[in-house]
Amino acid sequence: MTLGSQKAPSVQSKGEPPWLRPRSLYVHVPFCAHKCGYCDFASLAGVDDLADRYLDALAQEMRRGLNDRPSVDTIFIGGGTPTRLDARQLERLLALIQDLVELTPSGEWTVEANPGTLDAQKVRVLAEGGVNRVSLGAQSFQPSSLKALERNHHPEDVPRAVELIHPWFQRWSLDLIFGAPGSSLGQWSDDLERAIALGPSHLSCYGLVYEKGTSLWKQWNAGEVLAVAEEVEHDMYALTIDRLSDAGLRHYEISNFARPGHESQHNLVYWANDAYYGFGLGATRYVDGVRSSNTRDLLAYLRRIESGQEATGPTERLGSEERARETAVLMLRRLELGIDRQDFRRRCGLDLDVLCGESLSRSVARGWLIDDGRRLKLSRSGLFLADTVMSDLL
Numbered sequence: 109m110t111l112g113s114q115k116a117p118s119v120q121s122k123g124e125p126p127w128l129r130p131r132s133l134y135v136h137v138p139f140c141a142h143k144c145g146y147c148d149f150a151s152l153a154g155v156d157d158l159a160d161r162y163l164d165a166l167a168q169e170m171r172r173g174l175n176d177r178p179s180v181d182t183i184f185i186g187g188g189t190p191t192r193l194d195a196r197q198l199e200r201l202l203a204l205i206q207d208l209v210e211l212t213p214s215g216e217w218t219v220e221a222n223p224g225t226l227d228a229q230k231v232r233v234l235a236e237g238g239v240n241r242v243s244l245g246a247q248s249f250q251p252s253s254l255k256a257l258e259r260n261h262h263p264e265d266v267p268r269a270v271e272l273i274h275p276w277f278q279r280w281s282l283d284l285i286f287g288a289p290g291s292s293l294g295q296w297s298d299d300l301e302r303a304i305a306l307g308p309s310h311l312s313c314y315g316l317v318y319e320k321g322t323s324l325w326k327q328w329n330a331g332e333v334l335a336v337a338e339e340v341e342h343d344m345y346a347l348t349i350d351r352l353s354d355a356g357l358r359h360y361e362i363s364n365f366a367r368p369g370h371e372s373q374h375n376l377v378y379w380a381n382d383a384y385y386g387f388g389l390g391a392t393r394y395v396d397g398v399r400s401s402n403t404r405d406l407l408a409y410l411r412r413i414e415s416g417q418e419a420t421g422p423t424e425r426l427g428s429e430e431r432a433r434e435t436a437v438l439m440l441r442r443l444e445l446g447i448d449r450q451d452f453r454r455r456c457g458l459d460l461d462v463l464c465g466e467s468l469s470r471s472v473a474r475g476w477l478i479d480d481g482r483r484l485k486l487s488r489s490g491l492f493l494a495d496t497v498m499s500d501l502l
């Protein structure tokens with residue numbers, strides 16, 4: 109399959125817009141061995157004793173929210189560290205999901221894994237339980253960067269984990285972070301080479317973000333660590349694009365690269381602004397045009413679900429214009445698909461040029477967007493200014 113022919117999961121029934129009824133499922137597992145310095149996810153260390161109780165609550169929440177065993181095209185179990193669960197708990201989670209949704213025969217089922225928590229038994233449980241894609245959080249192969257990011261695995265854990273998953277999974281992804289404090293362009297180049305040598309079918313490369321409130325942000329705010337200079341970060345991103353393209357990994361989203369046909373189908377749902385189910389601590393869902401998120405407080409989540417209440421926190425129903433603008437921004441993240449004017453009108457019921465023609469023309473005139481009449485896409489220079497281009501659309 110070429111990227112041009114790839115589609116986000118299709119509409120459930122004829123005539124129903126894809127943002128109404130989900131064809132994708134996200135399930136969150138919040139447990140981690142240790143809290144990494146940059147982490148702003150709903151993740152917790154030192155509470156593994158709550159894992160069985162959490163799975164009970166998750167089962168209750170999912171049984172309430174999923175009626176008539178809906179059919180889905182993608183499933184994503186993220187975290188946290190799903191592979192922090194032991195083999196028996198993982199088996200239980202996979203069986204629960206299989207019981208409550210039907211994955212279409214060509215569907216994608218991804219589980220996030222941490223190189224330090226994967227073993228042969230867990231890999232077998234995943235493969236035999238229906239999972240067909242693993243996303244491995246490598247982040248870096250440099251001991252100094254892993255230390256700066258406060259990761260608790262070692263560089264050699266990554267090839268060890270790859271060796272475990274290789275016989276079972278054709279589709280697997282590595283996550284890398286560039287711009288760790290103290291890192292150089294040479295070290296990032298080495299990270300890319302070591303990642304390529306492992307032969308992943310997909311790579312996600314994110315620039316480090318200092319999220320407010322994290323341990324790393326506190327150190328940076330106190331002047332204890334220095335962020336990598338902007339020009340170096342720019343060069344790291346440029347090198348990523350060039351080197352991975354040379355290695356046959358196509359740049360299909362701002363931070364994502366894949367061999368043709370190995371793009372993340374689940375994430376393509378997010379980038380089309382289509383509907384999805386979400387369950388578990390801090391999980392977000394987008395169903396019937398309403399986006400809502402669960403609480404990020406583990407004990408509150410458990411108590412609320414156990415007492416028959418919803419664990420939902422903030423909820424927003426997007427107006428049609430707001431949803432259309434958000435959809436335009438998300439679609440621009442897709443480098444080859446971009447925003448297709450016809451597809452946009454079909455999904456949003458609005459004309460793209462009437463909605464944000466002025467902003468788009470400004471970015472086209474500056475060379476940040478390419479307009480071929482049918483689609484608008486980020487140009488190479490626009491990639492480096494994507495935030496500016498996108499915020500102009502909102």
Ligand code: SF4
Nearest residue numbers: 140143144147151188
């Ligand atoms: S392993 Fe991932 S989710 Fe867990 S603390 Fe580290 S970055 Fe956060």
